[in-house]
Amino acid sequence: MKEDAAAAGTATPRDVAVRISELRRAFGPVVALDGARLEARAGEVHALVGENGAGKTTLLSILAGHLRPDAGRIEVDGRPVAEGRAWSAREAWSLGIGMVHQHFALVPRLTGRENLMLGVRRVRGGWGLPTRRLGERLGRLELETGLRVDLDTPVEALTIGERQRLEILKVLLRDPRTLVLDEPTSVLAPPEVEGLLALLRRLAAEGRAVLLVAHKLDEVLEVADRITVLRAGRTVLEAARGEVTARSVAEAMVGDAGALDAPARAEVRVGEVRARWSARADGTDLELRAGEIVGVAGVEGNGQRALARTLAGRATAAEGRVELPERVAYIPQDRGREGLIGSFDLTENVALGRHGDPGVRTGPFGLALRWRLLREETGALIEGYGVRAPGPGARAASLSGGNQQRLVVARELHGRPRLVVAENPTRGLDVAGARFVHDALRELRSRDDAPATLLVSTDLDEVLSLADRIFTLVRGRLVEVPAAERTREGVGARMLEALP
Amino acid sequence: MIRARWWGPLVGVGLALAITSLALALGGYDVSAALAALWRGAFGSEQAIASFTLKRSVPLLLTGLAVALAFRAGIWNIGAEGQLYAGAVAGFAVGFAGGGLPAPLLLPLVLLASLMAGAVWAALPALLRSRNGTNEVITTLLLNFVALHLTGWLVQGALQEPRGVFNESAPLPTAAHLPTLWPGTDLHIGFALAIGAAGALWAIFRFTRAGFLIRAIGEGPEAARITGGVRSNRLATAVFLASGALAGLAGAVQVTGVDRKLYDALSPGWGYTAIAVALLARLNPLAVIATAIFFGALQAGAAGMQRSAGVPFAWVTVVEAIAVLGVLIAARERTPR
DSSP, X not given: OHHXXXXXXXXXXXXXXXXXXXXXXXXXXXXXXXXXXXXXXXXXXXXXXXXXXSSHHHHHHHHTTSSOOSEEEEEETTEEOSTTSOOOHHHHHHTTEEEEOSSOOOOTTSBHHHHHHHTSOOOTTOOSXXXXXXXXXXXXXHHHHOOOOOOSSBGGGSOHHHHHHHHHHHHHXXXXXXXXXXXXXXXXOHHHHHHHXXXXXXXXXXXXXXXXXXXXXXXXXXXXXEEEEEETTEEEEEEEGGGOOHHHHHHHHHSOGGGGSOXXXXXXXXXXXXXXXXXXXXXXXXXXXXXXXXEEEOOTTSSHHHHHHHHTTSSOOSSSOOOOOSOEEEEOSOIIIIIOOTTSBHHHHXXXXXXXXGGGEESGGGOEEOHHHHHHHHHHHHHHTTOOOSOTTSBGGGXXXXXXXXXXXXXXXXXXXXXXXXXSTTTTOOHHHHHHHHHHHHHHTTSTTOOEEEEEESOHHHHHHHOSEEEEEETTEEEEEOGGGOSHHHHHHHHHHTOO | OOOOOXXXXXXXXXXXXXXXXXXXXXXXXXXXXXXXXXXXXXXSSHHIIIIIIIHHHHHHHHHHHHHHHHHHTTOOOOOHHHHHHHHHHHHHHHHHHTTTSOHHHHHHHHHHXXXXXXXXXXXXXXXXXXXXXXOHHHHHHHHHHHHHHHHHHHHTTTTBOTTOOSSBBOOOOGGGSOOBSSTTSSOBTHHHHHHHHHHHHHHHHHHBHHHHHHHHHHHOXXXXXXXXXXXXXXXHHHHHHHHHHHHHHHHHHHIIIIIOSOBTTOOSSHHHHHHHHHHHTTTXXXXXXXXXXXXXXXXXXXXXXXXXXXXXXXXXXXXXXXHHHHHHHHHOOOOOO
C-alpha cells in the first residue's frame, strides 16, 4: 500500500506515518511545547528546524516515548497512540519509530559487528550469538541502502561519521517505518554530510518516513521534502520544499527579519604578531597577522586538533618553531569538556582561564586569587556578552549549549588577546548562537589592538564567510587557497587535490 | 565527584542511628540502654570527651584530610592506611634514635620524618599514575598490605623490644612524647595540629590559586589542562604526595602522642575509615573535623556500649557503614538527560 503510493510518484498524497497535533508540554513554569504540529509522510524526508530552546528536543523525546505530553495527539500510521498516558520507549519501537540520537550509544571497545549484535534479539531456541542471521540482514540492508560500515574495527577507532553510520545501521536493523535523527549533521564534515544526506534520501525512497532535526538551513533545504519550523514551542511554518526559501525559513525560526543581516566587514589591519608552525617534515609556514582572520578548512581528522592546540600554546610542536604572543585566547571545540567545568560556577570557570593573570592574584607570592574581583568581572561578562544565566554563581552545566559558548567566547576574547585560536567554534550551536560567535570574531578586527585570529573549522561556509585568507589542511599539510578560488567548489577542489 | 545536598550527611547519620536502633532491638538488646551507654562512652564526662572521643578522632582527622585532599583532585588514594604505617615507622625510628636531643628539636624532626615517609609511600603509586596511567586504587591498596606486614616484620626483628617477647618495640624516650593539650586527660597536642591542618587545607581550597587548580583537575581534568593551562600530571603528583604526607603524619602523631611504642597492628583501619570520614564530610576539610569527631565518638561510645550494655564492638562498624551509605543515598543527584 505504502510502496504503491511511493511508486505512484509525488502526485498521490503519501501516507502519513506520524502525525502530531496540538502537542503541549511544560516543565514547571517553562512551556517547552505549546501546540506543536508535525506530519511526517512515508517516502519523504521531513525536516524539523528551530532555534535552541524551540522545543525540538522535547518533541523528539515525546515521540521516542521518553517524555509524557501534557496534551495533544500522536498518530502513528493513522492510529492514535497512547491517548492520555505516557507511552514507553518500547512501544515507540514496536510502532516502528527508530531514533538515532545525537550522542551515540555504542560500546567503544567492541567492534561494529559486536555492537550491532547487542541490539539483536536472541535467536529462538538458540544460545549462540546470532551471527548468521545478523549477517543475512546486514547483507540485505547493504543492498537496499548502500550503507557500508567497517564492522570489524573497534568502534573507538572509527571516525565520527563511521560511528554515525553504524548507529543508523543499528536502528535500521529493527526495520523502523519512521526513522528519526537528532541533529545528525552537527558532528560531520562537509563531505560526510553529503554522504549522509544522500543516504537519508535513499532511505526515504524505500518508503520510510525520515524525520530530521537540523540546525543548518542549507542542508535542510537540500535534502528535505517538507519542512516544519518550531518557534517557542509552536509550529510556525509547515511547507513543502518548493514553497520556501532559506530566508523565509530563517525568518520563521527567528521571528525577526532584521536580526539576520550580518554587520559590515571590518577593516583589516597589519600588525606584529607572528606564529610559525611546521606541520610536516617538508614544513608549511604559517604567518598570522594582527587584524586578520585566517581560516583553515579541512575534513575532521586531518590534524586540526594538533594545529589548533599547537598554535594556542596548549601543545608543543613536534618539529619546527612556534612563536606565540603572550596572550593567546583559545576557544576549544568541545566546550563541555575542554572549555568549561560543568560543576564549577561561572566565576570559577572565568577564573579557570584567568588564574595566571597577575591582576587577579594577590597575597604573598600571588598565591591567592581575588575572588571578589573575579566575581565582578564575571558579572560584567555575563551582561556584556548576553550570557543568559541567573548570575556569576550559576553552575556552568545549568546553562544551555549556546550560553556556555557565549561564556567561553566572552572569557577568551575579553582579556585583550594578541592571538585568538578558534576550533569549530559554532559546532552544535543554533543560528543565533552561531551568529553571536561569528560577530564576536568579526568584531575583533575592528579593535584598536586587533589580534590575529586562526579559525580552524570543518564548516566550509563558516571559513568562507569569516576568513581573510584560507588554507586547506589535508593530512597535516597546510596549503593556501588563492584568493580567486575562495568558493565552496574551489576550496573543495584544493582539498581533493592535496590527497595523493 | 561526590556532590550532595547540604542535609545529606544529617540524613545519613539519622538513617544510621535509626537502622542501628532497629537492628539492636531485633538483636534482643535494650536499645535505650545501649544508646545511653554509647552516649556516655563518647560524651559522658570530661575524660570520655578528651581521652576517648577526641583522642580517637586525631588519626581519623589527619587521614580523613589526606583522603579529602586526594579525592578533591580526582586521585583515588585508598592507601592512607599504608602511608600512616610508613609515617609511624619513620617517626618512631627518628624519635628512638634521637633520644638524646631536646624535645623542641626532636619532635619537629619526628613529624618531618613521618611526613616524608608518608609521601615516599605514596610516591610509587603517584609515579605509576602519572607515567603509565596505572590505576592508583589498586597500587595504593596493595601497598597498604606491604606497609602493614613490613611494620610487623620490623617489630619482630630490628625494632623489637629488647626481651624479644612481644611484637612491639621498646618505648620511645620521653623527649619524643607529644605534650598534653588538655591537662588531666590523654588528649595531646596532635589534636590541635590536626585542627590546624584542617583549617589550612580549607583556606587553601577557599582562597588560593593552587587550591582552585586542584579542584579543577579533579572536576574537569581536560578543561584544567586545555583552558587552565595546568600541568595536571605534575599537580596531581604533588597532591598525591601531600596526601601521603598527611596520612604519614597521622602515624607519627599516634605513635608519639598515644602509643609511645611501635606495634604491629597500631591502626584499627583508620586509613580505611578515613575514606568514610572524608566522604561523609563531602570532602570539605572543615566538615572533616566534625565527621572525624563523629567517628571518634562512635568508637569511644562503642567501647562504653560493650562494657555496660554488652553490645559487641562490631556494631559500630555497622553504624559507620550505614552512615556513609545514607549520605551516598542522600547525595544522589538528578541529572537531566
